Amino acid sequence: MTPRVSVVIPVLNAARTLPRTLAALAALEPAPDEIVFVDNGSSDDTRARLEAFAASAPRAKVIVLGEPRRGASVARNTGARAATGDVVAFTDADCCPRADWLAALVLPLADAGVGAVAGRLLSTPPAGVVEAFSSLFTLQAPAAAARHTRWTPWAGGFPTANLAVRRGLLHRVGGFDESVAIYGEDYDLCARLYAAGAAIVYTPAAGVEHQHRVTLKAMLRQAFGFGRSHAWLMRRHVPRGLWLDLPRVSVAWAGFPRPLWIDAGAPDKKALALLALGFAWRPLWLLLPLYAAWLWWDVSSRARARGLALSWLGRWGLVGCLLAKAAAMTCGRWWGSLRYGRACL
Incomplete structure (x- = not known):
């Protein structure tokens, strides 16, 4: 049976990157059962863009939440608590999932021993030197599929820009550590999933294009x-x-x-x-x-x-x-x- 999937996306002042992200989400095939955006206190027109998308999205239920406590970990936990799917798929507001992203991402979850699935991070076409550099040297993903059961400083950690976790398991391990606003909280979650006895499968078939930083x-x-x-x-x-x-x-x-x-x-x-x-x-x-x-x-x-x-x-x-x-x-x-x-x- 195909699991129900909730996509959770933390958002903060993402007006520059949101148009491409929203277009990619609208083109997902199959569409997710729901998309949960968590606005983390944006001061630009991010919230208005999200509300407009929610009103026009015909293929998925879209929920827009506000979270005044700053931090990607807090925002992701807020979104995960509101999610109702069997699987919570995380990505970011500067990411563009490919159309078949969810189909490839949930496939390894047919194995009951797999608690999470990580996909491949790619780069959107860069517009300048800094973005070109990041596309070559930041968050480079391996080309081969692999199954991981342990975190080390060199392997087993995956960014939440492209990560799906069984919702029950996510809540059982306590979600993301909210004492860390950003950086490292995703690898920490992976380490705790392993400690709970779950495996993480990396599949390059589930692609997400990342819009990298544009300033030095x-x-x-x-x-x-x-x-x-x-x-x-x-x-x-x-x-x-x-x-x-x-x-x-x-x-x-x-x-x-x-x-x-x-x-x-x-x-x-x-x-x-x-x-x-x-x-x-x-x-x-x-x-x-x-x-x-x-x-x-x-x-x-x-x-x-x-x-x-x-x-x-x-x-x-x-x-x-x-x-x-x-x-x-x-x-x-x-x-x-x-x-x-x-x-x-």
């Missing part, structure tokens, strides 16, 4: 938040073990007595290492422009593979975004380490 400030704020959440997740779900990211290889040692996650492969750290080594032997500073040239070649190759037409200068802009994002994430990890008492460097 917004992209860096997001990267800092991602980095900060790493230490919080370590405190909650990794009591011990070493997780070491090196260039081209990652190493895990479960027997390490303390929880420690070191990302030594990030481009900002490689550049800083070359700069520091140059103080010991100045000819090593010559490697810095060579490293920058290699980054330019790498981002150019990725852009060509995605069919992105960028100028020579635009590709240097991608290099700048890559270094800036890595630095923002590193700062977030360091700040999170101090705040949450877990070494995440």
